[in-house]
């Protein structure tokens with residue numbers, strides 16, 4: 206998607222989701238593409254619950270060390286060369302220790318991945334998160350925070366001490382202010398940890414209820430999960446929104 210993608214997408218969606226899919230992916234036949242994808246050796250989860258289960262099973266393997274490294278070979282690359290249909294969209298931190306594809310043990314073409322400092326969002330990031338659910342049936346969004354987040358700690362300190370961070374870093378601080386305020390209101394013993402978790406739940410709640418995603422959530426085609434990753438154990442803990 207180019208920088209005008211958001212406006213273009215709105216126009217496209219007026220003509221229906223199928224039309225948008227064709228236009229955005231450049232695929233000449235949505236039906237043919239769907240058939241090809243469904244022939245994948247690892248079937249794509251099509252419901253929020255199945256997508257969630259796939260990710261959590263992968264995380265169990267990551268924790269135990271019993272990894273499958275699925276769908277990461279040249280066959281998979283060739284299979285996906287013309288078309289993709291990721292089943293999940295992950296919004297996580299830039300932290301080098303939190304790579305979604307590794308900690309969920311997923312393969313090529315499984316996930317859309319957005320990474321920003323402290324999972325900070327703005328229009329471009331939100332549009333990127335919305336892309337899969339709105340155009341190709343991606344059934345799950347996970348907002349993934351993590352333990353000892355440097356971005357959250359820096360933002361907390363900046364706001365508390367009234368010292369803006371230099372340059373564009375301040376945009377991250379600004380985006381994390383609602384989480385800071387929630388943490389201060391709660392008054393827990395570890396406010397930075399509380400702020401990191403608040404950033405996850407606030408962001409997941411905003412996505413779940415926004416104008417474009419709420420209808421998909423309402424009809425059961427999409428779940429927005431807030432989750433938290435432990436650097437110590439490798440385990441992903443669900444904070445909010447697990448599909449049943």
Ligand SMILES: [Zn+2]
Nearest residue numbers: 298300354355
């Ligand atoms: Zn972080």
